[in-house]
Amino acid sequence: MTSALQRFLPLIVTTAVLVVGFLLCAAQFPNFASWRVVGNLLTDNAFLGITAVGMTFVILSGGIDLSVGAVIGFTTVLLAVLIEHGGWHPLAAFAVALIAAGGFGAAMGGVIHVFQMPPFIVTLAGMFIARGLGFVLTTDSVPINHPLYGELNDIALRFGAGGKLSLPAMLMLGVVVAAVVLAHWTRFGANLYALGGNRQSAELMGVPVGRTTVAVYALSGLLAGLAGIVFSLYTGAGYSLAATGVELDTITAVVIGGTQLTGGYGYVVGTFVGVLIQGLIQTYITFDGTLSSWWTKIAIGVLLFVFILLQKGLLTVWAGRGGEPAEA
Amino acid sequence: MTASTAPPSSAPLLAIRGLSKAFLGVQALDGVDFTLRHGEIHALLGENGAGKSTLIKTLTGVYQRDGGTVALEGREIAPRGVEEAQRLHIGTVYQEVNLLPNLSVAENLFLGRQPMRWGLVDRGAMRRRARAILMPYGLSIDVTAPLGRFSVATQQIIAIARAVDMSAKVLILDEPTASLDAQEVAVLFKVMRTLRSRGIGIVFVTHFLDQVYEVCDRITVLRNGRLVGERRTAELPRLDLVAMMLGRELEAAAHRIDLGPAELDSRPPLASFKAFGKSRSVEPFDLDIRPGEVVALAGLLGSGRTETVRLVFGMDRADQGEATVDGRKVRLKGPRDAVRLGFGFCPEDRKKEGIVGELSVRENIILALQARQGWLKPIPRRRQEEIADRFIRLLDIRTPDAERPIQLLSGGNQQKALLARWLATEPRLLILDEPTRGIDVGAHAEIIRLIERLCADGMALLVVSSELEEIVAYSRRVVVLRDRRHVAELRGGEVSVERIVAAIASESKSGEVRQ
Incomplete structure (x- = not known):
């Protein structure tokens, strides 16, 4: 019982921060506690949430993926060029974009595994390549005017007073649920945690290390591609500078959500909550109206710092107490 | 007591003939024979660098052999990886516990072979079966707790339980008792005897000679990558065994x-x-x-x-x-x-706290001395080589040269290099x-x-x-x-x-x- 509590403590703390934060906002602004705000919170952060799920998997496996922001940018450009310049149907363009993004991730995973390269460097290179490819396609911001975009943006589940669950929000929630299942109810998920725990042991226990590594980066790329689609729906345009720095926002969400950067420990749900906390801070600053939007960054920076200290503190306390003597 | 179970077929469970393997010019195994019969516990003994680890890793598919044959129940095998070795019913428990501290006990037991239902992992069944598996080992623990929460001894038993449960015909135990106390060793031996009576062949690597005589039916001794001999335990006096292992008469107690x-x-x-x-x-x-x-x-x-x-x-x-x-x-x-x-300190866990695996033997030996001098005053290369060579000679560290990455050395030689590191600082x-x-x-x-x-x-x-x-x-x-x-x-x-x-x-x- 207590051990279960210990394991979920980072998650519980993160969730408590979200709830308390929301209540504080609601106390200050009467309009805050509404379905409308909740719905917008989900919609505005959908692309971030989808990307962060992929990042969670990569970090759980002991890696990192710095290319996701650039992949989102590239995807939006690719979609805009295919649809507007090429005259493609958006659905066909979506399929191509997902395949391209997933394949790009898989290629990075392959390089990481085959050449035993640090993921940081490989995905850093991937970031430059993806960003550069976007510029090669076009340096302009290309508006997407296909009628399907309008239709897709109109899809929404309405609930409460003024609340609506947009397609991006639904996609994100769907991805989160699917990711939880993937993490805890499939062999792939167990292999990811195993890989993040100790690569060599995982290999000795028969975990297909290569396949899992390639798959996790492919998945991250695929989700970044999906996030790119959502982003282009959201902005109605494709621009190669879109989503700059999103890789760092997602890493932040993952860490605030209680996942350890060294891999092996963490939960997808935590990341989801981490994304919502970031969104909440942003919403607060919008509501306030007088604060510079950079306060968002400062608040997130402070929060990130506090969470890392908290994790460290928890680990130290556990190590000191330990159920059984740990002397080898 | 001894291997009394009738073998199901005339072929031995595992027959290794003329096995050879070299690394970077060092002949780790040189034409070694090894025979494991059904239902026997067979000790594989030898000094550091004798080739025990290499033999085991070749069996389990971590290394590919250069020459020789390996036959399991008369059928030639050449596992290309741990997974394939597991499918061939060769299970292994290594010297250092090679499970995953961040996963739960149940997940460790079932990694890669989780019970599935409707395409998803059946976590309930996994927990139930994990408890059932651990029962005969006298372990009644929370199988959902992370493995790292338990003592090394408990983790070791869980590792063995995993290997055994994977219906191994050949179970390789690489120094499983190194971290166990007497009571836990007794539990382990009981399990080993039970497995023997079921016809499983167990390869037992250990440094404790008492344990060899307590539980093993047969002994094979390796020295410097070659086979010294195979004997029945009952027919091999302890002094003769030690002489076989060392290749010289040991001084009295x-x-x-x-x-x-x-x-x-x-x-x-x-x-x-x-x-x-x-x-x-x-x-x-x-x-x-x-x-x-x-x-x-x-x-x-x-x-x-x-x-x-x-x-x-x-x-x-x-x-x-x-x-x-x-x-x-x-x-x-x-x-x-x-x-x-x-002060100088040689830690217990040399892998984690002691050696720097990628660095050479020389660099590892020089590390503490250099740290004490401060990094701004590098020790001249010539002097480093002198110091390294002196300690390699003095402590008889077996390495082809001082520039070899230390992780390629056997455990005992790593330990000696660590000792040299601190001795160098006087x-x-x-x-x-x-x-x-x-x-x-x-x-x-x-x-x-x-x-x-x-x-x-x-x-x-x-x-x-x-x-x-x-x-x-x-x-x-x-x-x-x-x-x-x-x-x-x-x-x-x-x-x-x-x-x-x-x-x-x-x-x-x-x-x-x-x-």
């Missing part, structure tokens, strides 16, 4: 060292600790260490021995008491302080945590001799060891710990295995013997 003149006691202590301790780690203790003496810390697993030396070396910071060196009060805020005071107080763990008989004796020689030169030694006979052989004083407390101190003529055991086992009461 270890002698008690001269306790040194009583004036040693009157010497001012080199280092002195008063009411030194750290909450949640080890209770405050007094400890004096004089030049030229060996002080041993004895106690069971988890009694606070390692914690004590970590405090002394400043790896953990004491939160009470004081330390004096040469009569002056000192602060031990970290290992750097300790090194500056002339420490005044050297702390050794389990200096002979995972080391074969020959290297054992060498390290003990070395300890004695170091003391004669006036160095002080603080040794943690689980080998009581060893402690008795070289210690002038023994501090006995129990439950993270220093409970007794034996000195001179009082030092004996019986007294140590009695102190460990004695009733817990406050204000106990401290002379």
Whole structure:
């Protein structure tokens, strides 16, 4: 019982921060506690949430993926060029974009595994390549005017007073649920945690290390591609500078959500909550109206710092107490 | 008692013939034969670098052999990976627990073969079956707790349970008992005998000869990558076995060292600790260490021995008491302080805390000396080579040359290189945590001799060891710990295995013997 509590403590703390934060906002602004705000919170952060799920998997496996922001940018450009310049149907363009993004991730995973390269460097290179490819396609911001975009943006589940669950929000929630299942109810998920725990042991226990590594980066790329689609729906345009720095926002969400950067420990749900906390801070600053939007960054920076200290503190306390003597 | 189960077929369970394997010009295995029959426990013995690990890793698909044949029940096999070896029913438990501390016990047991339902992992079934699997081992634990929460001994048993449950026909146990206490070893042996009676063949690698004679039917000895011979345990006297392993006659039982003149006691202590301790780690203790003496810390697993030396070396910071060196009060805020005071420390877990695997033997040996000089004053390459070569010769570190990455050396040779690292700094107080763990008989004796020689030169030694006979052989004083407390101190003529055991086992009461 207590051990279960210990394991979920980072998650519980993160969730408590979200709830308390929301209540504080609601106390200050009467309009805050509404379905409308909740719905917008989900919609505005959908692309971030989808990307962060992929990042969670990569970090759980002991890696990192710095290319996701650039992949989102590239995807939006690719979609805009295919649809507007090429005259493609958006659905066909979506399929191509997902395949391209997933394949790009898989290629990075392959390089990481085959050449035993640090993921940081490989995905850093991937970031430059993806960003550069976007510029090669076009340096302009290309508006997407296909009628399907309008239709897709109109899809929404309405609930409460003024609340609506947009397609991006639904996609994100769907991805989160699917990711939880993937993490805890499939062999792939167990292999990811195993890989993040100790690569060599995982290999000795028969975990297909290569396949899992390639798959996790492919998945991250695929989700970044999906996030790119959502982003282009959201902005109605494709621009190669879109989503700059999103890789760092997602890493932040993952860490605030209680996942350890060294891999092996963490939960997808935590990341989801981490994304919502970031969104909440942003919403607060919008509501306030007088604060510079950079306060968002400062608040997130402070929060990130506090969470890392908290994790460290928890680990130290556990190590000191330990159920059984740990002397080898 | 012995292999009485009739083999199901005439072919032996596992037949290895003429197995060869070389690494970077070193012939690790040279035409080795090994035969494992159904329902037998077969000890695979040899000194460090004999080729045991290589043989096992070739069997389990970690390495690919260069030459020779391996046949399982008459069928030629060549596993290309651990997975394939598992499918061929060859299960392995390695020396260091190779499970995943971040996964739950149940997940560790079922990684890669989780019970599935409707395409998803059936976590309920996994928990139930995990409990059922652990039941015969006397483990009734929370299978959903992360494995890292449990002691090494428990983890080891879980590793064995996993391998056994994967319906192994051949079970390879690579020093499984190194971290177990006597009671746990007994549980393990019971399990091994049960498995033997089911016709499973067990390859048992160990350094404990007592255990070989207790549980093994047959013994195969390797030396320097070659087969020395295969014998039935019952027909091989212990002395002959040791001679086979070492390739030379061993001197008779270890002698008690001269306790040194009583004036040693009157010497001012080199280092002195008063009411030194750290909450949640080890209770405050007094400890004096004089030049030229060996002080041993004895106690069971988890009694606070390692914690004590970590405090002394400043790896953990004491939160009470004081330390004096040469009569002056000192602060031990970290290992750097300790090194500056002339302390050296060979940790127990050499993989994690000691060697730097990618660096060469020379670089590993030079590390502490360079750190003490400061990185701005690099030791000239020529001088480094001299030092490295001297210690390689002195400690008989088996390596083709000083430039070889240390991770390619066998465990005992790594341990000796670590020792060399600290000896190179000419420490005044050297702390050794389990200096002979995972080391074969020959290297054992060498390290003990070395300890004695170091003391004669006036160095002080603080040794943690689980080998009581060893402690008795070289210690002038023994501090006995129990439950993270220093409970007794034996000195001179009082030092004996019986007294140590009695102190460990004695009733817990406050204000106990401290002379």
